[in-house]
Amino acid sequence: xxxxxxxxxxxxxxxxxxxxxxxxxxxxxxxxxxYDEVETPSDLPVxxxxxxxxxxxxxxxxxxxxxxxxxxxxxxxxxxxxxxRMKLWAARREEKGFTISDTTEAPRKLAxxxxxACELYAMAIQDTVFIKGDYVDPFYKAQREKLFIVAVNCAxxxxxxxxxxxKTGPKAETAYDLALTEVIENKRHxxxxxxxxRRGAAVLxxxxxxxxxxxxxxxxxxxxxxTAASIKRTLDTDGLKTxxxxxxxHPRWNDVAERxxxxxxxxxxxxxxxxxxxxxxxxLTGDHSEHWRRxxxxxxxxxxxxxxxxxxxxxxxxxxRQWMTHKLASWHDQFGSSGCVGxxxxxxxxxxxxxxxxxxxxxxxxxx
Ligand code: SF4
Ligand code: SF4
Numbered sequence: 432x433x434x435x436x437x438x439x440x441x442x443x444x445x446x447x448x449x450x451x452x453x454x455x456x457x458x459x460x461x462x463x464x465x466y467d468e469v470e471t472p473s474d475l476p477v478x479x480x481x482x483x484x485x486x487x488x489x490x491x492x493x494x495x496x497x498x499x500x501x502x503x504x505x506x507x508x509x510x511x512x513x514x515x516r517m518k519l520w521a522a523r524r525e526e527k528g529f530t531i532s533d534t535t536e537a538p539r540k541l542a543x544x545x546x547x548a549c550e551l552y553a554m555a556i557q558d559t560v561f562i563k564g565d566y567v568d569p570f571y572k573a574q575r576e577k578l579f580i581v582a583v584n585c586a587x588x589x590x591x592x593x594x595x596x597x598k599t600g601p602k603a604e605t606a607y608d609l610a611l612t613e614v615i616e617n618k619r620h621x622x623x624x625x626x627x628x629r630r631g632a633a634v635l636x637x638x639x640x641x642x643x644x645x646x647x648x649x650x651x652x653x654x655x656x657x658t659a660a661s662i663k664r665t666l667d668t669d670g671l672k673t674x675x676x677x678x679x680x681h682p683r684w685n686d687v688a689e690r691x692x693x694x695x696x697x698x699x700x701x702x703x704x705x706x707x708x709x710x711x712x713x714x715l716t717g718d719h720s721e722h723w724r725r726x727x728x729x730x731x732x733x734x735x736x737x738x739x740x741x742x743x744x745x746x747x748x749x750x751x752r753q754w755m756t757h758k759l760a761s762w763h764d765q766f767g768s769s770g771c772v773g774x775x776x777x778x779x780x781x782x783x784x785x786x787x788x789x790x791x792x793x794x795x796x797x798x799x
Contacts, residue, residue: 433640434647435611437620440472440498442638443544443581443609450634452542452579455511457504462490464504466511466543472498475545483589483775486784495615499545502589503774507702508543508550509557512574516725519709524718534721538574544581546607548600549592549772551582553702555606559766560705579630582607584651585658591775593664593788599772601658603627609635612651623651666773666788667795668759674791674798675760679752683793688748690783695728697777697785698754703770706734729754755787 435443444454458467459476469475481501482489493500518534546554554575561571582603585592594600603610608631611622623643626632643651698704708727713720727734730750735743744750762770771787778786 432643432648432651433624433635433638434643435622435624435638435640437496437498437613437622439639440622443634444469444471446634446637447542447579450540450579452540454542454544456544457499457501459490463488464490464501465506466504466508466545469544475499476501480587481589483591483779484784485591485778485786486781488779496620497586497613497615499583499611499613500587502585502587502592503547503550503776505700505776505780507700507774507776508546508554509702509705511541511543511578512554512557512571513561513568513705513707513726516723517570519722519724521719521721535570538570538577540577540579541574542579542581544583546580546582546603547585547774548582548603549594549597549774550702551580551603551606552597552599552772553774556703556766556768556770556772557705559768579634580607580609582610582627584610584612584655586613586654588658588662589775589779591664591778591786592662593666593773593775595659595662595773596664596666596668596788597769597771597773601662602655607631612654614647614650614654616650621647623647664775664788666771666791668769671791672760672763674795675756678794678799679756681794681797681799683790683797684748684752686793687751687785687790688746690785691730691747691751692782693730693747693750694782695730696780696782698728698730699726700776700780702774702776703758703772704728708733729757751785755790758787759791 447454454469455466456469457464457476458469458474464476475498477498478493478496480491480493482491520531520533522529522531561568584603585601607627610625610627613622624635626635706727707724710723732742744753758770
């Protein structure tokens with residue numbers, strides 16, 4: 432392990448850019464911390480934090496100049512490998528037939544800075560869906576291979592986080608190139624850095640670092656321990672799949688249906704939700720057609736529309752039940768893991784503040 436002084440963090444950005452990476456990191460936009468292309472560490476939300484609770488997200492000033500003193504926001508890294516809108520191909524009418532052009536964007540070398548532990552798990556879940564199954568998504572795979580991942584161990588959790596229950600955080604365990612823990616103590620501000628790959632080790636070796644002393648390693652461990660201890664929200668996953676399968680007619684689904692707006696926010700912000708639809712766009716001449724893929728949500732009526740039948744899940748109740756049961760139960764059958772990593776986004780960004788952990792508790796309390 433090495434230490435990087437906080438005022439040397441810029442070296443990491445410069446080095447990655449020299450290696451041809453565009454740097455994507457947390458940034459302040461429209462009163463939220465999102466992920467965007469940045470140039471230097473001063474573009475990060477330095478000295479800001481977020482106050483989150485069910486249905487509420489507010490930025491607040493911190494008392495220090497932490498670079499990563501906040502939890503996850505409305506964006507997730509899925510937007511990098513699975514863009515919200517993507518032109519797949521276009522067709523132009525020629526004198527004899529059509530010319531088809533493949534307009535899929537070329538993947539770029541991207542360095543993702545500030546990836547949290549739960550987000551690494553979410554990326555691994557999406558890898559299972561898009562790379563490890565029978566049908567490989569070529570853009571996802573190509574873009575995934577061009578990522579350099581700088582994880583950041585959480586020094587601050589949101590009130591909506593429950594990664595400890597899901598065993599996905601707050602410490603980054605695998606699948607990163609570099610992992611940083613930000614330490615601010617006794618007027619010192621530094622990062623304890625650990626390489627997780629050969630590429631990461633080479634980058635670390637090229638920075639101005641020092642070998643981490645035992646006290647600095649202990650301080651970094653303390654940061655993570657303190658964060659874990661601050662996470663009070665829990666989700667009991669013991670026997671959860673069976674519990675949900677056996678309670679498809681539970682009255683709680685009616686209760687949640689009265690609160691759910693079926694807005695789909697929860698699916699948009701969720702780092703593992705992956706459903707998309709395709710749309711055809713034509714011009715009035717009929718000479719030109721484009722084929723776009725965009726994120727879709729199981730909360731829309733169209734999502735389960737079957738020709739001749741209509742929408743299979745026509746009620747709010749059936750749509751919420753489908754989403755939650757897929758996340759926490761049938762995902763295990765389909766992909767071999769939970770579909771939830773406990774990031775808490777769906778709780779924060781749900782307008783009426785519906786809380787997946789509370790819904791499970793209600794069913795568990797009074798099962799069928
Ligand atoms: S659970 Fe909340 S965020 Fe999800 S669709 Fe219902 S109202 Fe929208
Ligand atoms: S279901 Fe909610 S808490 Fe779980 S990963 Fe998705 S957004 Fe995060």
